[in-house]
Amino acid sequence: MTPPGRLPEGARVVVAGLGVTGRAVVAALAGRAASVVTVDARAEGAHVRDADDPATAARLVAGADLVVASPGWAPSTPLLAAARAAGVPVWSEVELGWRLRVDREGAGRGPAPWLAVTGTNGKTTTVEMLASILTAAGLRTAAVGNVGTPVVQAALDPTLDVLAVELSSFQLHHTLSTSFEAAAVLNVAADHLDWHGSLDAYARDKGRIFARAQVACVYSVADPRTEQLVRDADVAEGALAVGFTLGAPGPGQLGVVEDVLVDRAFHTAPDARDRHRTAAELGTLADLAHLAPGPAGSVVPAHVVANALAAAALARAHGVDAAAVRDGLRAFRPGAHRIAQVRELDGVAWVDDSKATNAHAAAASLAGYPAASVVWIAGGLAKGASFDTLVAGRADRLRAAVLIGVDPEPIRGALARHAPEVPVVVVDPGDTGSVMRRAVAAARDLARPGDTVLLAPAGASQDQFASYAQRGEAFAAAVAELEATGR
Numbered sequence: 001m002t003p004p005g006r007l008p009e010g011a012r013v014v015v016a017g018l019g020v021t022g023r024a025v026v027a028a029l030a031g032r033a034a035s036v037v038t039v040d041a042r043a044e045g046a047h048v049r050d051a052d053d054p055a056t057a058a059r060l061v062a063g064a065d066l067v068v069a070s071p072g073w074a075p076s077t078p079l080l081a082a083a084r085a086a087g088v089p090v091w092s093e094v095e096l097g098w099r100l101r102v103d104r105e106g107a108g109r110g111p112a113p114w115l116a117v118t119g120t121n122g123k124t125t126t127v128e129m130l131a132s133i134l135t136a137a138g139l140r141t142a143a144v145g146n147v148g149t150p151v152v153q154a155a156l157d158p159t160l161d162v163l164a165v166e167l168s169s170f171q172l173h174h175t176l177s178t179s180f181e182a183a184a185v186l187n188v189a190a191d192h193l194d195w196h197g198s199l200d201a202y203a204r205d206k207g208r209i210f211a212r213a214q215v216a217c218v219y220s221v222a223d224p225r226t227e228q229l230v231r232d233a234d235v236a237e238g239a240l241a242v243g244f245t246l247g248a249p250g251p252g253q254l255g256v257v258e259d260v261l262v263d264r265a266f267h268t269a270p271d272a273r274d275r276h277r278t279a280a281e282l283g284t285l286a287d288l289a290h291l292a293p294g295p296a297g298s299v300v301p302a303h304v305v306a307n308a309l310a311a312a313a314l315a316r317a318h319g320v321d322a323a324a325v326r327d328g329l330r331a332f333r334p335g336a337h338r339i340a341q342v343r344e345l346d347g348v349a350w351v352d353d354s355k356a357t358n359a360h361a362a363a364a365s366l367a368g369y370p371a372a373s374v375v376w377i378a379g380g381l382a383k384g385a386s387f388d389t390l391v392a393g394r395a396d397r398l399r400a401a402v403l404i405g406v407d408p409e410p411i412r413g414a415l416a417r418h419a420p421e422v423p424v425v426v427v428d429p430g431d432t433g434s435v436m437r438r439a440v441a442a443a444r445d446l447a448r449p450g451d452t453v454l455l456a457p458a459g460a461s462q463d464q465f466a467s468y469a470q471r472g473e474a475f476a477a478a479v480a481e482l483e484a485t486g487r
Contacts (some may be wrong), residue, residue, distance in 0.1 A: 009064045010034040016051075016079055017070025018043035021093045024250035025068050026102060033034050037064075039079060057082035065086050067098035068096050071146075071170035092166060092174035093098055094145070097152035099177070105158045115314045115388045116165040118172060119186025119226075121361040122307045123147075124187060125334055127166040129311035129439040133328030134162055134435070137320045146171060147335075162318060169205040179236065182317035183209040184218035184310045185226040189360035194384040206234060213239045216265075216317040221245035221253065240265065244309035247300055251276045254309045254316075259285040261309060261325075266316035282312050283326035291332075292366060293339045293351060301339070303364040337472035339365060347449030348368045350440075350479045353456040354472030358383070362458035366394040373400055373451050375443045377475070379405030380459025387414035391460060395419035400446040402427060402439050406463040432464045435469070 012032045018040035029036050037060065040046040042383055051057045057078040061067060067083045067090045073083070083090050091099075101111040114133075117127045124147050130144040144154040145166035154163055167175070169191075171479045190201050203225055205271050210217045210233035217233060219226035221243040230241045242252060242265045249255030249264045256262065260281055267280035285300055288308055289445040292298035312325045334340070344350070357380070366374060374397045391414040400423040408426050415424055425442040427435055443453040455475045457468075465471040 002341060007032055008094075011065040012063055013037070013466075014060055014064045014067045014079070014234070015070075016040075016067060016073045019045045019070060019072075021070045021150050024066075024153045025093050025096060028096065028152045028156060029068075032100070041193065050337065051079045052077075053064055054078045054082065057219055058086070061086050062090045066091060068093060069174055071168055077175065077201075088176050090174065094165075094169050094171050094175045095177065096150045097155035097276050098175075099149075100152065102158050102264070104161060112160050112162050113181035113214075114163045114165050115179070115288075115318060116167055116178075116183040116209050117310070117314070118167045118184070118187065118206050119170065120189040120191045120358060121364060122186045122310075123166045123168070123340060124185070124355070126307040126311050128163045128335065129308055129329065129332050130314050131164040132332040133311060133315040133320060133325050134164060134318070136328035136331060137315070137324035139320075162429075164314075167204055167209060172208040173205045175228060176210055177207075177212075179212035179214060180209065181214050182216040182218065182314050184309055185209060185229055186307065187220055187223050187269075187360065188225045188229075191358040191359070191360065191383060198323075203229065206446040210235060212236055216240045216242045217243065218242045218317075219311045220306065221247075221255075222306075240311050240317075242266075244306060244313055244334040246305060246309075249279070254282070254313050256285070256305065256309075260314065261285075261287075261305075261323065263312065263316055265313065280322050282316075282322050284327055287329045288327055290330075291334065292347075293341060299368070301364065301368040303367075317482050337469055339368070340472075341482060342476040344362060345357070345444075345483055346480070347451075348444075348447045349452040350475075351452055351454045352472045353454060354461070354468045354475065355467055356458060358454040359385055359387050359458050359461050361454040363390045363453065364392055365456040366397045369397050369452055369454070371396045372399050375447045375451055375453045377404065377439050377443055377453065377455045378402045378405045378411050378458050379408050380457045380461055380471075381405070381463050382407070382410045382459055386412075387411050387458060388418060392418040395422065399448070399451055400443075402437050402442045402446070404435050404457070404464065405429065405459060408419045411458065429464065435464055436474040437478045437481065440475065440482055444482060 002029045012035045015038045018038045039048045039051045061083045061362050080466045127143045134141040139161040143164045146168045207229035213235045217230040219230050245255040246428045252265050261283045263280040288300045292300045326437050339353045341351050353365045356365045403426045429441045462470045462472040
């Protein structure tokens with residue numbers, strides 16, 4: 001394990017990116033570095049606005065001891081390429097936080113353990129479920145990382161007992177020495193290939209989360225790639241490989257027996273004689289019923305159950321008892337834009353899942369609905385992904401599709417190949433300000449009573465919106481306007 005505080009004395013640090021993460025890095029470095037230079041073309045407060053020129057990038061790193069890169073900075077950017085060429089270390093904000101973490105309040109307690117989550121989809125929900133479980137256990141915690149409080153800020157907070165950390169592949173790429181108490185990879189599907197270059201490179205960066213894991217590496221039994229990442233990881237002696245499954249769990253796994261969430265990994269001491277014949281009950285599907293979309297009695301989506309099992313596995317690795325898992329799952333409420341019903345109008349449900357920013361997430365969202373019952377609003381930045389598998393696998397759920405986005409062709413082409421019978425409306429991208437209002441109007445004309453109009457874009461938002469949150473808010477506002485005006 002790398003000890004905290006290992007930062008070169010009098011270090012000269014270049015901070016690449018001055019958004020929320022970059023500003024947290026600058027604050028953390030105050031008093032710990034001799035000089036800090038910030039670089040960001042979009043932030044007026046940055047010391048350097050433009051480092052795209054290779055000569056400028058080389059001058060910036062020439063006298064630096066360290067570059068701390070915000071997640072959006074791809075390895076191919078001139079500044080990071082110049083740092084590699086000059087032998088200057090590049091750290092993520094997560095790596096910096098790990099190196100600087102402080103001891104918890106109380107004599108001899110040491111730094112707070114980190115429980116970490118990554119995956120193509122479900123990270124935010126899982127880490128928030130985990131924080132809810134840890135809170136139910138009476139622990140002082142926070143859900144931090146990819147969405148929320150920057151990791152480096154939480155690492156410097158001595159009041160926290162344990163951190164629930166969400167990590168993206170971008171963050172993990174430059175994370176080098178972390179040793180999490182337990183870590184989970186929920187799933188791996190094609191995403192951000194434009195940033196990583198290939199699916200294998202993307203998966204390898206996800207797998208960094210398991211390096212030096214102390215207690216457990218948590219993986220999806222249904223996703224062999226996540227299990228292979230565990231097999232490939234160099235972990236601490238005694239660390240367990242713990243699978244989660246929607247079926248009956250085998251030894252060393254968490255899963256579901258009838259409607260009961262069951263733990264067969266942390267239920268008893270590793271050397272207990274009856275270990276393989278016993279299990280612990282963590283709760284039931286009824287404890288997750290409030291997370292089902294639609295009216296009371298709707299089925300809890302499979303991916304929600306999987307997220308709950310992964311969160312439970314991480315909490316159990318930290319020693320949380322079964323009752324706290326149950327209580328935490330009951331108390332958990334998801335954030336906005338995750339399969340949230342915003343209205344029901346004339347027998348049609350309008351559901352915002354704007355956070356479904358890739359094909360894998362959209363497929364999971366569509367899976368929760370009956371055949372031929374969804375008017376699907378989709379489209380956005382494809383990030384190098386294909387949509388053929390998504391459309392081929394979920395065509396049976398579609399009543400119709402309404403396509404937004406500057407370039408609708410990737411999804412339109414997949415629909416033409418795999419669902420030619422599904423009516424498709426393409427919203428002209430010319431007037432970005434009204435795109436969602438026009439999409440909602442088109443969906444209204446296509447939907448029938450009993451249908452769901454589902455915003456599950458399968459793409460990033462930045463071609464037409466500032467964020468997935470703004471996209472979801474625009475959807476809700478357009479539906480509210482539809483209700484108010486009747487048109």
